[in-house]
Amino acid sequence: KNQVEQSPQSLIILEGKNCTLQCNYTVSPFSNLRWYKQDTGRGPVSLTIMTFSENTKSNGRYTATLDADTKQSSLHITASQLSDSASYICVVSAKGNNRLAFGKGNQVVVIP
Amino acid sequence: DTAVSQTPKYLVTQMGNDKSIKCEQNLGHDTMYWYKQDSKKFLKIMFSYNNKELIINETVPNRFSPKSPDKAHLNLHINSLELGDSAVYFCASSQDRTSGSTDTQYFGPGTRLTVL
Numbered sequence: 001k002n003q004v005e006q007s008p009q010s011l012i013i014l015e016g017k018n019c020t021l022q023c024n025y026t027v028s029p030f031s032n033l034r035w036y037k038q039d040t041g042r043g044p045v046s047l048t049i050m051t052f053s054e055n056t057k058s059n060g061r062y063t064a065t066l067d068a069d070t071k072q073s074s075l076h077i078t079a080s081q082l083s084d085s086a087s088y089i090c091v092v093s094a095k096g097n098n099r100l101a102f103g104k105g106n107q108v109v110v111i112p
Numbered sequence: 113d114t115a116v117s118q119t120p121k122y123l124v125t126q127m128g129n130d131k132s133i134k135c136e137q138n139l140g141h142d143t144m145y146w147y148k149q150d151s152k153k154f155l156k157i158m159f160s161y162n163n164k165e166l167i168i169n170e171t172v173p174n175r176f177s178p179k180s181p182d183k184a185h186l187n188l189h190i191n192s193l194e195l196g197d198s199a200v201y202f203c204a205s206s207q208d209r210t211s212g213s214t215d216t217q218y219f220g221p222g223t224r225l226t227v228l
Contacts, residue, residue: 043202043219102155
């Protein structure tokens, strides 16, 4: 079983609407959690990085939340734009080693 | 431009051939990585080098051999290519070697390998 599970697997939303992507993890001990955006045919680009003590972090219209107690994170996209169509990947790292656990991504399609 | 660059962007080859993918970063980072992304878009780390020293070597067939001539370059050589090697390979770099750090990993544009 993957240590990082993301839902929904894919999502279609109308331009201008908001959406929320979920990431649940079992990685322990927790060090930090990252959200990446991957456009089709491109490499992933970092959106946010959060450590244990951070509950929320924003990057423009993207807002990530973290609940380290329940081991859940969300990525909220506000006022979606066509350029938000991409895969959003949740990545969790553990303390004490160099390993990163990747989710399979949330595929978001924004339609006009 | 400061970036992580990979060549070639596309690679189509026959089964059994040997091929290399090159990666260069001019960000001054100490750590570089190779990832494989399969058809289901799942990213998996393959290797990580810090200052030319191998620090992560996941369960990857020994047909895959990374080579780091200096800390700005991490090339991936693949021997005896198989159909299952078809995927997109991403190079990345970060300043800090530990995934526990909050240093961002910067990814290259990817190399789409197709084995026929």
